[in-house]
Amino acid sequence: MVNNSDPPKSKSGYRQLAHTADLGFRLYGESLADIFVNAAHALYGVMTDRRRIRGLECREVVVEAPDSGALLVEWLNQLLYLFDTTGFLGREVEVQEITSQRLQARLRGEPLDEERHQLNTGIKAATYHNLEVKETAAGWQATIILDI
Amino acid sequence: MESKPPDIQLRRLDDYRWEVPQTGKMRTRGLIYATWDMLPDIRTDQSIQQVANVATLPGIEGASLAMPDIHWGYGFPIGGVAAFNLTEGVISPGGVGYDINCGVRLLRSNLLRQEAEPILEDLVDALFRNIPSGLGSRRKDLKLTTPALRQVLRLGAAWAVKNGFGTADDLLHIEAGGQIPGADADLVSDKALDRGRDQLGTLGSGNHFVEVGYVQEIFDEAIARAFGLFPQQITVIIHTGSRGLGHQVCDDYIKIMMKAAAKYNIELPDRQLCCAPITSPEGEQYLAAMAAAANFAFTNRQLITHWVRESFEQVWPAGPRALGLELVYDVAHNIAKIETHTINQVTKKVCVHRKGATRAFAPHHPEVPEAYREVGQPVLIPGDMGRYSYVLVGTPQAMVETFGSTCHGAGRLLSRHQALKAAKGRSILQELAAKGIVVRGASRGTIAEEIPEAYKDVDNVVEVVQGAGISRKVAKLHPLGVIKG
Structure with missing residues (x-):
């Protein structure tokens, strides 16, 4: 189901994991902040073609959780809440402050516009399944599964 | 998911039943309904391990069950059914x-x-226009105030009928009358309310749909007649749930339950099984919030029904009476409910979790609508958009074995990624049109993810539940027009 080969050193970005019912991502980054930025990109990339999102508006997001894994779930679910309530799609993410228990970030993006944005799959939630955020010799790595 | 799951030994009981023997910390056995041919597919993920994991939870009654459409889920497998007693048993959002x-x-x-058939294209267009679907679908014509939304959570589908969306007769043909008792809007977070405010009457995306079809085959004439079904009759299936409001309630309570599981010293083999005793404050609060979200979902399907009726009237202006668009039934397949069951000759109240499983009560059960009391509860099993769906009926055997439960659908065969790959370079819309099926979707991507070959053949799933006797085939419905998210 999953490609088990080790990632090349110092990878950055995200890679989709094959999963029958839902969607998973393996995230890479040089810092913990990178993981959160890439997770947001992966999330928006499922929902639409990110290249069409313009950075017209700002949103501030602060989330807290007991550990870095739960913080990642909380972060993505907060972005889904923002989308459900205001249609906001993020293009750029700037992490302003991060610890394993608290994240403060600013997003630039715009609300969904059916004329402009491709509508792909909606996401119900980020889940705790196989959740992992860790620092490796090659940088930071995380796994997150989305329920869609 | 990371490594190949260990091969759990299954014991064959008969052609349709496989036992997961009670080992280690399991408090009971697992029981999977499937044929030999289905096992390799089932073994490709960790769903059998999940059946075993559920069996370790406190207060489980009977076996940890899995229907033939079993596949991997968060904590509990999809297709899982598990009942817990009210003394030491638990409730789990997972x-x-x-x-x-x-x-x-x-x-x-x-x-x-x-x-x-001559008006089919117009009809599907009207449905697509009148029922928002797809990513971020919201209703511009119905945004609820907080007091109104709180009423929806308390009253369920009755709120819709009270406000002119449907008839009192509709309510008689919904599981629990479209209103789960004990719902408490105070236990639903503001975030959940915000997400649900303009989502009532919308489909959402993923595998949700509205499908116009016809009765292709009848297997039991007397029961079909009782359900008001006859050959070549036009039918409509609506498949959706509680939208963002329900997702937020689940997310909110998973966090609460993770703390609760530690507080009550419940040992969890997987943290997505997080749970609390049913009678604990956390357990009672989740049940009340879940009931509120369930009522939101019943209202959602009731409102969509209103717009389905309106769409038919727009293209077939014969008036509602001539159209006769009446509700056969509405049944939940993701829910936990307090029900009375007889286990080893003892009748008691239990909390039945059905996650991707459908209630299938037998004839004469008091919760079966009066119109169907003599024949049993209708069970609705949607297939993929290119093949067929089934109407089944509940049986006494289901009451004995599965807490009155059966399967819920076909189950995926390909991942969304694989489906997209398989659909690449093809026009799925044209392929389906060539088969006489008109499809409208908000997204080409979603339609590709939902191609028929991405799903198992629902025939196989239905053969198992019929063979095992936990429900019986009544009718087969063939799709003609589909709107997808």
């Missing part, structure tokens, strides 16, 4: 899922297939 009261509703009509 046993319900993120889409609380995702379910299926079936409408019948007075129209025949040949009457509807």
Whole structure:
């Protein structure tokens, strides 16, 4: 189901994991902040073609959780809440402050516009399944599964 | 998911039943309904391990069950059924899922297939126009105030009928009358309310749909007649749930339950099984919040029914009476409910979790609507958009074995990624049109993800539940027009 080969050193970005019912991502980054930025990109990339999102508006997001894994779930679910309530799609993410228990970030993006944005799959939630955020010799790595 | 799951030894009981023997910390055995041929597919993920994991939870009654459409889920497998007693048993949001009261509703009509076919394209267009679907779908014509939304959570589908969306007769043909008792809007977070405010009457995306079809085959004439079904009759299936409101309730309570599981010293083999004793404050609060989200879902399907009726009237201006778009039934397949069952000759109240499993009560059960009391509860099993769906009926055997439960659908065969790959370079819309099926979707991507070959053949799933005797085939419905998210 999953490609088990080790990632090349110092990878950055995200890679989709094959999963029958839902969607998973393996995230890479040089810092913990990178993981959160890439997770947001992966999330928006499922929902639409990110290249069409313009950075017209700002949103501030602060989330807290007991550990870095739960913080990642909380972060993505907060972005889904923002989308459900205001249609906001993020293009750029700037992490302003991060610890394993608290994240403060600013997003630039715009609300969904059916004329402009491709509508792909909606996401119900980020889940705790196989959740992992860790620092490796090659940088930071995380796994997150989305329920869609 | 990371490594190949260990091969759990299964014991064959008969052609349709496989036992997961009680080992280690399991408090009971697992029981999987499947044929030999299905096992390799089932073994490709960790769902059998999940059946075993559920069996370790406190207060479980009977076996940890899995229906033939079993596949991997969060904590509990999809297709899982588990009942817990009210003394030491637990309730778990993972046993319900993120889409609380995702379910299926079936409408019948007075129209025949040949009457509807000439207007089919117009009809599907009207449905697509009138029912927002797809990513971020919201209703511009119905944004609820907080007091109104709180009423929806308390009253369920009755709120819709009270406000002119449907008839009192509709309510008689919904599981629990479209209103789960004990719902408490105070236990639903402001975030959940915000997400649900303009999502009532919308489909959402993923595998949710509205499908116009016809009765292709009848297997039991007497029961079909009782359900008001006849050959070549136009039918409508609505498949959706509680939208963002339900997802938020699940997310909110998973966090609460993670703390609660530690507080009550419940040992969890997987943290997505997080749960609390049913009688604890956390357990009672989740049940009340889940009931509120379930009522939101019943209302959602009721409102969509209103716009389905309106769409038919727009293209077939014969008036509602001539159309006869009446509700056959509406049944949840993601829910936990307090029900009375007889286990080893003892009758007691239990909390039945059905996650991707459908209630299938037998004839004469008091919760079966009066119109169907003699024949049993209708069960609605949607297939993929290119093949067929089934109407089944509950049986006494289901009451004995599965807490009155059966399967809920076909189950995926390909991942969304694989499906997209398989659909690449093809026009899925044209392929389906060539088969006489008109499809409208908000997204080409979603339609590709939902191609028929991405799903198992629902025939195989239904053969198992019929063979095992936990429900019986009544009718097969063939799709003609589909709107997808």
